[in-house]
Amino acid sequence: MDFQDLFDFLAELQQNNAKEWMDANRKWYKSLRGDFILWLDNLDMTMAALHDDYYPTPGKKGINRINNNLMFHPHKPIYKDHFGAGLDKAPNSADFYIEVGVKQCLLAGGFWRPEPKTLRSIREGIDYNGEELQQIIAKPSFKKLFGGLYEDEKLTNAPKGFANDHPHIKLLRNKTFAVEHQMDMTEVLSDSFEEKIKVVYMEMLPFRRYLNNATTV
Template sequence: MLFSTATLTFLRGLKRHNDRAWFEAHRPEYEAVVKQPMRHLIEELDVRLARLAPEIVGDPKRSMFRIYRDIRFSADKSPYKTHASCWFYHRDGSRAVGREAAGGGAGFYFQIAPGDAFLGGGMWMPQREALRALRAAIARDPKRFSQIATARRLVRRFGGLSEEAVLRRVPRGFAPDHPAARWLKFQSFVMGRALTDAQAVSARLPALLEDDFRLMLPLVRWINGVLGSPRPERPRPIGYASPRRPATARTHRAAAPVRRPTRHRRPRTRSSCDCGRARSILRAGPWSRAPRSRSGGGRGQRWSCGPAPPRGTPRRRSNRRSYRTLRSPERCR
């Protein structure tokens, strides 16, 4: 038993009366014309996908999306969705989808709604780490990805990758004239097409979905292959010895830790000369002519207008103030 015109009739009524009282009164109808047909479709497509792509599975309990909407952060407080949908996912990954989901991968999607039936495949809005891995794979071999995304039959049927989420500029870390600049701007790697109401309630729906899923399978397998591979480690400085990799002769030569340049603060300090005359505001920073000391710049320092003392002259310190002598660019007159 698959979808029928009664399915579309129920979804139209739910769109007009999107409230809890109406839905609870028509819950048996929802179970009969929406939920059960969706479960049958998932079971039949799971059998077909076992021959086409054994790594993609469909579970009647996990593949079907809930009818309830998440209204916590939405201005629209309608409690129910006006469509029914399902997701066929990788068996080794999570069924979760989108940026808020961890561990998800690429798969196939189907939804039914009056005038808005749709099928698609790929990975929608991956998380940051997954998106970074996909972009790195595209940059390494842009020709291979371009062949997959611009296949003639794929473009003829689906029009290519969806451009609903594309950056205006090339993301940070890639050259603007990169050979794969066009693909690096994508934030979502999905494609699909709309179905008519007659196709959505047709008895040939499983065969139609199987044919379209077969066309999108190279893209889905490429995405899952990239995400299933070991995560590339971030580049380490020379001399870094990983706990999994013993130190080599190169690491022994540069065993000293790589120190980052110290960022000195540049506070405005008003200082005065030993003669009592107020000096202009000095800056104790990396571009200051004043030699930096371990104690750093601060309030209460006194500067001498005389020549610099001989090298090796000890500094005089006290509990309250720190006295330093330096060669001033100006002289007291």
């Protein structure tokens, strides 16, 4: 995968974020998309060898659309400034997300503002065994890669059914349970990029497993 070519394409797209430009450069886009899918396919096989519970996710299934959803976000540009994909993506589970873009590159995972039923399950899991989650996110290597949970909107008070003096109230008030690791373009362009992905994936795995166990009915 020629990531420099991908960055060049995305940079030009952001300077010409319009259907007319995309139509004129459709061949370039399709070539890059095909290469990215092939790269994801190979990465998927590499990741599947890391542990037995990995959920195979072909590149075509994992890759996200480059079009923004203008129905719900009418003020956004037509096209995104990145290529993104989810791997190890079992239905209704916390996936592993890769984003390569001109403004940011990142590796992330978890649940971003999950639906009420899923959110309730996560909170019930914390109520039952919040100590395990606290230990996962307090691990020095975890904090080094992710800092902590993704900062998003939080409840002011305890969620319904939980006490304000709950020992894990800070966790329970979260609406998002996700982490991310930011990278720069030089890391993506380096020969060690895929090795970096594996390191971040394995460090994140206990966190994602905790969430998946909590949300498994």
